[in-house]
Amino acid sequence: MKHLFLVALVTFTAFTFIMPSQTHAAGATEQFAQCLVDGLTGKERKALAKWIFFAIAAHPEIKTFSSATSQDIEKSDKFVGTLITRMLTEDCPTQLKAANAENPLALQSAFELVGQVAMQELMSNQNVTTSISNYSRYADLQKINALMAD
DSSP states (O other): OHHHHHHHHHHHHHHHHHSOOOOOOOHHHHHHHHHHHHTOOHHHHHHHHHHHHHHHHTSTTTGGGOOOOHHHHHHHHHHHHHHHHHIIIIISHHHHHHHHHHOTTHHHHHHHHHHHHHHHHHHTSHHHHHHHHGGGGTSOHHHHHHHHHO
């Protein structure tokens, strides 16, 4: 049980660093964010997660671990650009206008939620779940549990 707690804690912590915390906003901003999320298909959530991965992989210390080509990245950028245009201008224009009037940071807040949903799409895969918990084979659980028992 404590092993599961530790895995859950590290997984949650990892996502805290991967994704910015969502700003809790009132009414119109929440409705806008929900409209964006509701309009995404599973395929689109996966495509957004891939786009986020490509962005992270652009970091010089991580770039060597990615085999994404410039064509892969451009294709992803085009897909996301088209997707965001559709979401804002066709799926949720009324909600966007109301949210923007309520909160100048509504777009940022809403897309933080969209990013979190995209990452959840990947995290629900058993291979990813297994991979993200592999570190626990090397963690000194006795040491950690002893600290938590004090």
